[in-house]
Amino acid sequence: MLLGVVADDFTGASDIANTLAKGLAGQGGLKTAQFLNVPSLKAPADIEAGVVALKSRSIAAADAVAQSLAALRWLQDQGCRQIVFKYCSTFDSTPDGNIGPVAEALAAALDQKSVVVCPAFPGAGRTIYQGHLFVHDRLLSESGLEKHPLNPMTDPDIRRWLARQAKHPVGLVAWPSVRQGPERIAAELQQAVQRGQRLVIVDAITDDDLVAIGRAAATALLLTGGSGIALGLPGNFIAAGLAKGARPQVAGMSGPEAVLAGSCSGATRGQIEHHRRRHPVLAIDVDKVMRGASGANDIVTFVLANAGKAPLVYSSGAPEDVKALQDRYGREKVAHRLDRLFADAAQGLVAKGIRRLVIAGGETSGAVVSALDLGALTVGPEIDPGVPVLVAEGKSPIALALKSGNFGASDFFAKALARLAGA
Ligand SMILES: Nc1ncnc2c1ncn2[C@@H]1O[C@H](COP(=O)(O)OP(=O)(O)O)[C@@H](O)[C@H]1O
Numbered sequence: 127m128l129l130g131v132v133a134d135d136f137t138g139a140s141d142i143a144n145t146l147a148k149g150l151a152g153q154g155g156l157k158t159a160q161f162l163n164v165p166s167l168k169a170p171a172d173i174e175a176g177v178v179a180l181k182s183r184s185i186a187a188a189d190a191v192a193q194s195l196a197a198l199r200w201l202q203d204q205g206c207r208q209i210v211f212k213y214c215s216t217f218d219s220t221p222d223g224n225i226g227p228v229a230e231a232l233a234a235a236l237d238q239k240s241v242v243v244c245p246a247f248p249g250a251g252r253t254i255y256q257g258h259l260f261v262h263d264r265l266l267s268e269s270g271l272e273k274h275p276l277n278p279m280t281d282p283d284i285r286r287w288l289a290r291q292a293k294h295p296v297g298l299v300a301w302p303s304v305r306q307g308p309e310r311i312a313a314e315l316q317q318a319v320q321r322g323q324r325l326v327i328v329d330a331i332t333d334d335d336l337v338a339i340g341r342a343a344a345t346a347l348l349l350t351g352g353s354g355i356a357l358g359l360p361g362n363f364i365a366a367g368l369a370k371g372a373r374p375q376v377a378g379m380s381g382p383e384a385v386l387a388g389s390c391s392g393a394t395r396g397q398i399e400h401h402r403r404r405h406p407v408l409a410i411d412v413d414k415v416m417r418g419a420s421g422a423n424d425i426v427t428f429v430l431a432n433a434g435k436a437p438l439v440y441s442s443g444a445p446e447d448v449k450a451l452q453d454r455y456g457r458e459k460v461a462h463r464l465d466r467l468f469a470d471a472a473q474g475l476v477a478k479g480i481r482r483l484v485i486a487g488g489e490t491s492g493a494v495v496s497a498l499d500l501g502a503l504t505v506g507p508e509i510d511p512g513v514p515v516l517v518a519e520g521k522s523p524i525a526l527a528l529k530s531g532n533f534g535a536s537d538f539f540a541k542a543l544a545r546l547a548g549a
């Protein structure tokens with residue numbers, strides 16, 4: 127394995143796996159697999175990039191550091207020459223969150239003195255200018271992300287936000303330098319070392335900026351960012367003759383299907399409304415679930431009764447409903463109970479023969495996929511930006527799409543089910 131990624135959630139992992147597998151147009155990418163938590167076995171010999179998906183985004187910094195270092199050790203054991211720490215393109219974390227501690231711990235373990243921090247993903251509307259993160263034409267803190275159920279992003283100044291999490295001073299390579307190309311970016315990263323700045327935000331507003339950053343960091347042992355930071359990396363390995371420039375290919379999977387949505391993002395709620403017009407949909411009564419009056423069996427019964435019609439089950443609610451539930455039961459308790467609900471439902475569904483599963487939401491995907499004990503996932507073609515087809519081989523093979531809450535077009539769910547079937 128050439129390149130290893132430590133990803134802080136499961137949708138984010140499949141997002142960067144997609145970027146690596148796809149590569150740049152006309153160039154090809156790396157043969158990529160996604161692993162669920164730190165595997166106990168060796169990776170298959172033909173894999174060029176391995177993404178370890180952790181569910182560490184919203185956990186305490188010390189636990190996230192320990193899990194990320196374990197993932198690093200496994201990736202190093204597989205021969206990786208370069209490591210990427212992948213977090214959300216909207217920098218989802220709290221002021222005492224773990225992006226800073228994990229990035230600094232990985233930097234220390236790899237003896238890296240200045241490390242790129244670049245959550246930009248222009249293809250999904252996330253850009254960074256003068257250290258400030260935008261979602262399309264809005265500052266992060268006015269984009270809806272300020273109401274995220276677990277990590278409300280109330281400050282668009284990533285330098286300031288990261289400084290609250292990090293031990294060392296945080297630096298900035300601003301866009302006027304980035305646009306001058308790889309040499310200038312590399313020189314500024316070097317200057318940051320003199321200033322004692324370990325983590326350095328690097329502006330990026332276009333894919334070309336990300337490719338230039340990738341070139342500047344071609345020999346860096348560690349980079350950090352959203353999936354965009356990986357855009358230029360396959361090309362570095364292909365240019366060095368170390369990788370062939372593979373194209374993602376997997377066979378589709380026929381069989382019964384289900385969509386499970388736990389994301390409360392505006393995009394996902396819009397996709398649910400779109401799906402509702404043509405397909406059967408079940409809204410989970412979260413209050414009933416919290417009182418123990420409804421559970422996974424209700425979901426399994428609904429899906430099986432609607433097999434073949436693209437049934438969708440969701441907990442997703444509007445910000446005021448989410449807040450009311452969190453005020454009544456506690457934020458962590460609701461999240462934990464819903465994780466358990468979706469995990470139990472997914473186990474029940476797969477036991478009853480479901481073979482195509484689309485999941486919306488990073489935490490939700492982590493809960494579901496961890497419960498299914500799937501081993502390595504092969505990364506196939508892209509469904510919508512940032513969301514690939516994933517296939518788990520094994521005795522009960524299954525095709526999956528793990529959709530970040532914010533990603534996908536309005537018709538995503540039906541389209542994803544068709545793509546999982548090979549359309
Ligand atoms: N109706 C609801 N009320 C409160 N919390 C909810 C509700 N539905 C889902 N959640 C929680 O919101 C969080 C959504 O996070 P996640 O699945 O990562 O989605 P996203 O990809 O949008 O971040 C999960 O922890 C989930 O359990």
Ligand SMILES: O=C(O)[C@@H](O)C(=O)COP(=O)(O)O
Pocket residue numbers: 135137138139141142213214215216247352353487488489512529530531532
């Ligand atoms: O970088 C991104 O935006 C995604 O890859 C991602 O991490 C999504 O996380 P969720 O919104 O929690 O699904």
